[in-house]
Amino acid sequence: MTQPAPSPMIETTFALTLLLLLVAPLAIAGVALINTGLGRSRSAAQSLLGCLAILSTSVLAFALVGAAFAASTGADHVFHLFGKPWNWAGAGPLFLGGFAAAPARTQLAMLFELLAVALVAIIPWGSGADRFRIPAGTASAVLLAILVFPLLAHWTWGGGWLAQLGVNFSLGAGFLDGGGAGTVHVLGGLSALAVVWIAGPRKGKFPREGLSTAMPAHNAIYVLFGCLLALVGWLAWNMAGSILWLNAAPTALPLTAINTLLCAAAALVATFTVTRVRFGKPDASLCANGWLAGLVTSSACAGLVPPLAALFAGLVAGVITPLLVELFELALSIDDPSGAISVHAAAGLWGLAAAGLFSPQQGQFLAQLIGITTLLGFFLPLIYLIFKILNRVLPLRVDPDGERLGMDLHELGGGAYPEFVVHRDESYR
């Protein structure tokens, strides 16, 4: 007896998802380029090499260990409370056991999660620019990849308790996060907050008297080109996420792509206007932050809401992002060179809330709200605790002499731009 031929539609979907996942790394490349451009010229090579090192270590750590807890198998770790099952961790094999024979969908999900964990780990690297050491950055990436990300990935994408809120508590379709606004961006943004709290601000950033010292982006071209690169990656990322985690049909993907683009465009227009009104001229760095915040917002709602709602969500993200960047720096003494806390954490949280607000499904807002409280109330303290312990073992921050020299010279022995004339740093007063 011959086996029935696989459905051509399913094969087409698999091929399409694989193709999208091959383009999705452009989002990581864009974020890496933006982080590098927003830092100082004397730390540029260290920043990009750090991105590669963090990407590599997080991918390896997740593939070998973390994926076992993120996986969705028939034998997940479940406890019962108030008569309801709480699926809190996967119980897959360690060290990629049996993975070569896994179904194609499982392999595609793994590829998506490998890219996601890399992006989660790269986000705090940008916030620690000019002072975060590569060994500590890679160690933090390993910890995120084996202890933190797998839990949230399982809860959201692997049939965990957040995903089952709909089945167990009649909350819409459960917590939905197709593009990883919470699982990737909020997690990365909260990690960035923990890093800047523990590592402290750059030397000279907050003088004893007067306002904070401006330390502008060293290369606006990197930053803005990174934005364009990120758009391509984000379109693919959101569409692949919609197929894998929202079970969207290929015919629904154009709307996801349109929503992504609308969200980013509306956010840029809003940020452009806000900075034009506030400073008299549009600010390139803040506009890049606004654009990225729009893309982050789209990760939550592109696959779930109508186009006008996506446009509105992007508009709000574009308004709040430059204001938050300013608030964090000037009022709250948080030195975040890449703006990751505003761009990834705040915009991601807004996107998750917007997905619930504008979703036609009954109870969806409360499901998204539970996801938001989980991210803030469970994961932020957990990440802070883990990074605080790491800082005792392997200090996150470079020594004062290394910071004075610049991370390129201190950690790599050579600068990114050896033929450039280096001027004295006016921030050391």
Next chain:
Amino acid sequence: MKYAGLLVMPAGFLLSIAAILLFPAPAPRTAFALCGLAVEAMGLVVAVRGHMQSRGDTYQ
């Protein structure tokens, strides 16, 4: 103070979990979950204020 704020935040998370366990009706569930979010926001504010106080002179 930063630690106090970070310790308050899980209480907000537990409050939101309690909301879905204890209340079957949507309105009290949402109100209770929003209270959980408010508790987390208060914890975050305390943690941020703690950071501002301890920012001090270390890296100036």
